[in-house]
Amino acid sequence: MDSMKTRAANAQGDSGIQLTRRDLLGVAALGLAAGAPAVAAAAGPAGQLTYGIHVSMAPTWFDPAETQGIITPFMVLYALHDAVVKPMPGNSAAPCLAESWSMGADDKTYEFILRKEAKFHNGDPVTSEDVKFSFERYRGAAHDLMKSKVAAIETPDPQRVVFKLKEAWPDFLTFYSSASGAGWIVPKKYIEKVGDDGFRQAPIGAGPYKFVSSTPGVELVLEAFEGYWRKVPSVKRLVMKMLPDEATRLAALKRGEVDIAYSIRGELAEELVKTPGLALKPVVLQAPNWIYFPEQWDPKSPWHDLRVRQAANLAIDREGMSKALFLGYCKVTDNAVVPYTFDFYWQPPNAVYDPEKAKKLLAEAGFPNGFDTGLLYCDSSYANMAEVVVDNFAQIGILAKLQPIERAGFFAGYSSKKYAKGIIQGASGAFGNAATRMASFVVKDGAFSYGNYPDIDELFPAQANELNRDKRAATLDKMQQLVHDKAIYAPIWQLGFLNGIGPRVGESAFGLIPGFAYTAPFEDLTLKSA
Amino acid sequence: MGQFIARRTGYCLLSLFLLSLTIFFFVRVTGDPAALLVEPGASVADIAAIHHQFGLDRPLWVQYGLFMWSLMHGDLGQSFYYQTPVLELYLSRLPNSLMLAAVAMGFSLLIGIPSGILASVRVGRFWDKAGKLFALLGLSLPSFWVGLVLILVFSVYLRWLPSSGAGTPLHLIMPAFALGWYFAAAHMRLTRSSMLDVLGSEYIKLARLKGLPEALVIAKHAFKNALIPVLTLAGINLVIMVNVAVVVETVFAWPGIGRLLYEGITFRDFPIVQGVVLMGGAMIVIVNLVIDILYAVIDPRIRLER
Numbered sequence: 001m002d003s004m005k006t007r008a009a010n011a012q013g014d015s016g017i018q019l020t021r022r023d024l025l026g027v028a029a030l031g032l033a034a035g036a037p038a039v040a041a042a043a044g045p046a047g048q049l050t051y052g053i054h055v056s057m058a059p060t061w062f063d064p065a066e067t068q069g070i071i072t073p074f075m076v077l078y079a080l081h082d083a084v085v086k087p088m089p090g091n092s093a094a095p096c097l098a099e100s101w102s103m104g105a106d107d108k109t110y111e112f113i114l115r116k117e118a119k120f121h122n123g124d125p126v127t128s129e130d131v132k133f134s135f136e137r138y139r140g141a142a143h144d145l146m147k148s149k150v151a152a153i154e155t156p157d158p159q160r161v162v163f164k165l166k167e168a169w170p171d172f173l174t175f176y177s178s179a180s181g182a183g184w185i186v187p188k189k190y191i192e193k194v195g196d197d198g199f200r201q202a203p204i205g206a207g208p209y210k211f212v213s214s215t216p217g218v219e220l221v222l223e224a225f226e227g228y229w230r231k232v233p234s235v236k237r238l239v240m241k242m243l244p245d246e247a248t249r250l251a252a253l254k255r256g257e258v259d260i261a262y263s264i265r266g267e268l269a270e271e272l273v274k275t276p277g278l279a280l281k282p283v284v285l286q287a288p289n290w291i292y293f294p295e296q297w298d299p300k301s302p303w304h305d306l307r308v309r310q311a312a313n314l315a316i317d318r319e320g321m322s323k324a325l326f327l328g329y330c331k332v333t334d335n336a337v338v339p340y341t342f343d344f345y346w347q348p349p350n351a352v353y354d355p356e357k358a359k360k361l362l363a364e365a366g367f368p369n370g371f372d373t374g375l376l377y378c379d380s381s382y383a384n385m386a387e388v389v390v391d392n393f394a395q396i397g398i399l400a401k402l403q404p405i406e407r408a409g410f411f412a413g414y415s416s417k418k419y420a421k422g423i424i425q426g427a428s429g430a431f432g433n434a435a436t437r438m439a440s441f442v443v444k445d446g447a448f449s450y451g452n453y454p455d456i457d458e459l460f461p462a463q464a465n466e467l468n469r470d471k472r473a474a475t476l477d478k479m480q481q482l483v484h485d486k487a488i489y490a491p492i493w494q495l496g497f498l499n500g501i502g503p504r505v506g507e508s509a510f511g512l513i514p515g516f517a518y519t520a521p522f523e524d525l526t527l528k529s530a
Numbered sequence: 531m532g533q534f535i536a537r538r539t540g541y542c543l544l545s546l547f548l549l550s551l552t553i554f555f556f557v558r559v560t561g562d563p564a565a566l567l568v569e570p571g572a573s574v575a576d577i578a579a580i581h582h583q584f585g586l587d588r589p590l591w592v593q594y595g596l597f598m599w600s601l602m603h604g605d606l607g608q609s610f611y612y613q614t615p616v617l618e619l620y621l622s623r624l625p626n627s628l629m630l631a632a633v634a635m636g637f638s639l640l641i642g643i644p645s646g647i648l649a650s651v652r653v654g655r656f657w658d659k660a661g662k663l664f665a666l667l668g669l670s671l672p673s674f675w676v677g678l679v680l681i682l683v684f685s686v687y688l689r690w691l692p693s694s695g696a697g698t699p700l701h702l703i704m705p706a707f708a709l710g711w712y713f714a715a716a717h718m719r720l721t722r723s724s725m726l727d728v729l730g731s732e733y734i735k736l737a738r739l740k741g742l743p744e745a746l747v748i749a750k751h752a753f754k755n756a757l758i759p760v761l762t763l764a765g766i767n768l769v770i771m772v773n774v775a776v777v778v779e780t781v782f783a784w785p786g787i788g789r790l791l792y793e794g795i796t797f798r799d800f801p802i803v804q805g806v807v808l809m810g811g812a813m814i815v816i817v818n819l820v821i822d823i824l825y826a827v828i829d830p831r832i833r834l835e836r
Contacts, residue, residue, distance in 0.1 A: 056793050058611050069569035105601055141576075143571055155544070200613060216612045216619060217793050218785045239605035243694055251681045251693035408798070409561050430569055433760045447571035 013446040044256055044504055047236040049527060052249040052258035056217045058243050062203040063196070065133065069141035069430050071517050072284075078520040079222055079238065081205035083184045084112050084131060085177040086163075088521060089512040092343065093177040096230070097206060098183055107168040107467050114159045117229045120187045121210040128155035133188035135163075139261050139396025141431075142180045145452065158305075170467055171435060179431035208233050208523040217242055233523045253500050255277060259527075260508060260519065266384075267496045269327055277503040282329035282496045286339035286515035288384070288427035291316070291389060291490040294372075294420050297451035302373070303423075307365040309487035313356035315396045318351055318493055320389045329496030336489035337428065337441040338480060340514035344434035346474050346480035351491065358396045370397020376423035377413070380404035385492065386425045415447050427495065429517075434476045435463060442483055456482050504528055531547035531826065538822050542815045549811045550601070552722050554594050555799035559661075562586075563610050563798035579629065584587040584610055599806070603698070607801035616805035619790060624772075626696060627786035630779070635700050635764060637710035638717050643760065646721025650729065650756075651748060655689035661718055668715025677708040705782040709775050711768050720763055726757040731755075758780070762821070769817045 044050060053075070060066035061073040064081055065451070088094035094519035095101055098112040103133040106184055132153045136338060149169050154162040165172060175184040185206055191199050203211050208230070209222035220240040224233040241258060243249045250268050253261040254275060264280075273280050293309055295301035302308050322330040333340050334351040362370060373393075378386035390400050398459045400423060405413065413419055414426060426448065426471040430440070443460045444452035447488050463475040483489065497517045509519035521526060555759045564580040580589040583595065600607060606616035649661035684704060685693035691702050728734065729752055779788035787806055794802030820822070 056611070059613050066566065069572070141572070143575070144575065197613075215622075215785070216614055217790065241695060244789075245694075245781050245783070246781060247678055247679060248694045248781055251685050252695075254686050255689065255693050257693060257695070350725075406561070407567035412562065412565050415571045428570065430571070507658070 027269050049235045050258045051240040052243040052252050052261040052402040054263040058199040061503040064181035064184030066139035075518045079522045081184045081207045092490045110163040112161050119227045120206050124467045127158040129163035130188045134185045138182040140181045175434050231523050234302040235525045259502045264500045272500045279501050280500045281510040284331040285495045285497050287495045289492040290336040290428040294450035302371050305390040311358040311361040313490045314354045315392045317353050326496040330493035332493045334491050336491035337437045338434045342433050346477040348484045352442045363374045374397040375403040376400040377403045377419045378425035379407050379410045455458040553807045559802045606805035609649045611797040611799045616801045618809045622789050623787045627772045633706035634710035639716035642714040642717030646718040650725035665715040668711045674777045680704040728756045758802045771812050
């Protein structure tokens, strides 16, 4: 709570323009937080938009075949490539390279009719052979699952491609359109000529932008593809500069060296908001965050009692934490593991913050003075959130000691069930739908399930093969409701990803595709007239 | 002399061998790089496939053997993350680091030498105390903080300089200053003590007794002799600068080998970390070897030591 008050106080800040000793000292811990509201510069070559991005791009991001189930490669995929079907504004499975698709009466056949005008950057048409080739070549996330489900791919003519499944699989389109890169199409002839390595060095796709050059770890340059089927991009050149330091990214945005800066958080986001000419563009990610109670299946643990888990739920000040850490831009849905943008999402009742009621529940459960739960494990990137949770829990008497762990190590430990004692602050941005989230986080043998409830488990197979959408939705709603009622998790929120744009940007394309972290569709980007 | 060179060369090779062993094993203690290349909760099969792709499923001694075999053929391996030969990445970034180090060295000498001279001729007075404070700040202020302050002042407030990246001479100024200030402090202190030594020499006393102007005594007679150890240190520091600018290059997004090392550490890209550390070690070892040989040429007593 003290850290929240400090941040709220700092948000008022000193708005003087004169450099003082206090400014110099203050910037040591807060980067550019103690800044003057110097007006942001609006430089930049005409027709070019420059990004300051927060990660280093891997060349594997240029090849859809290597797509892992993380969001970052899609930052580039949406620019360079196109998919048969993909999430677009207003449609989570919009036909793109396909102008239409249909499912056969046997529910095992999916036929896509490709657009005649769809072309690759080298002028070659996108054909059914390319679609088949792209699927067979795919080796990224869920490739085993997809290939085990698909019996054959037929290409009766260059515009038609037919996927024949071994059995009815209601999630085929979910995986093909978003939870994998299998539906993103690459040119067969070109790849057979240059090989995989050659393709990574000089990728050709069917997306709105063509590859110009890439300096590993430094920048990527793209130019508009005049033959793009949907619309020719009005921004003719994109430069994506890799600026790993957040304060440097903000400085570059202020100076007009970049027009869009990804991931500006905390005090730096406050500074951005105060700067005339800059705008904060928050995006709610498809990444719920939660507190998990792995001990709830242990009868000797306090967490075994539902009232204790309910008390924990009531103790978290979600709105206050969101305001303090993310300027209020996180979305509190109270659904622990399923993002609100996902298919078959169930909307729980509103989250409640009531520490007094939480204390009463704890007393009823036999813990009037609280208890010590041991360690709270978290991804160190989000230790700031976990600190607030530790504080919130302490207010009602539940003591926890924070154990931040470097990201990869944290998830490795989480999935290998190392954190069986204590509590866990987790999150997931994985693609899919409500069913895939239940599979990973709730039902027996899920990658991140430390225990299970038979009444939830018995519902899972019923929906897995259910082709009637309404019936399937009802079953998944029921499962999510049970997760909520049993307080298996204490949901926190869906994370707000804060970005900045400069004065030259017209349409930034942030938030056009719900749940997507970055700007897309790229062809919708615009610059303001000079 | 031949024996001396052979002995010194042997020590160098031993140092590099021990460095290769150390970095090879220590980098593997940091964790599994496959975990950073796949989504959280990826299947065991997917992770195993990555281990196999990068040879991480082989016994450690086999991995080390292959690594050393490649090294002897000039191959630093392939980056896990960038899927590019490490040597190619290294050589593409090295000129940027050399340029940054050269300009940083220029700053450090331009600041360190005059302030050291001033401190030596005004011992115990204001300029000496100012020099000591300057040295203290240079050695104790963290370079990331210095970098951020420079960006705040010169890029954001004054708008004189670009905040980050490379491409023009203006891009070099702030990172070079941030890098050079630490070494300027060391050069200042060495210049001061070296000048004090020289100013106490008999020939300086004679020059003063002859009635030469003090400015001439300092500039012409004392300075040149005092400069020798400073330049020796500067030569060694230049090599160190090339290899230690990790934080400065990251803050300023300077595309050098320091930033490459940062990326290698962040992504647990073992080949990059191994390659950059070994190349840096080789540079330092070779420079020291050359200096040792030169010393031996100049002073026969050194090459006759056992």
